[in-house]
Amino acid sequence: MTNNGGIPSRCWGGKGIVTYVSKTEENPYRRFFRCEIGLQRKKEQHLFKWVDEALLDEIERMHEQQSIMAEEIEDLRSSLEKTVEKVVIKHKKSEDV
Numbered sequence: 501m502t503n504n505g506g507i508p509s510r511c512w513g514g515k516g517i518v519t520y521v522s523k524t525e526e527n528p529y530r531r532f533f534r535c536e537i538g539l540q541r542k543k544e545q546h547l548f549k550w551v552d553e554a555l556l557d558e559i560e561r562m563h564e565q566q567s568i569m570a571e572e573i574e575d576l577r578s579s580l581e582k583t584v585e586k587v588v589i590k591h592k593k594s595e596d597v
């Protein structure tokens with residue numbers, strides 16, 4: 501797996517991506533994403549990606565995003581805790597006086 505962009509939405513030419521079904525002997529009924537122009541101009545390098553691989557990439561990407569978010573939530577939680585602690589200490593001090 502080289503392209504780790506997940507599910508493709510656009511080709512470099514800006515054209516939309518269409519899903520096709522492979523009819524080759526090697527990959528019968530395997531679905532793939534293909535740039536519309538790429539199908540007409542076979543000599544040019546246009547987007548091609550198997551749907552199953554794209555979905556795996558997408559899951560991997562979401563998993564990465566999820567762990568980043570979990571880290572961010574943890575950071576927020578600890579900074580919130582610290583803020584609350586500070587406020588509580590301040591409050592106690594003002595009560596003491």
Ligand SMILES: [Zn+2]
Binds near residue numbers: 515535
């Ligand atoms: Zn294209």
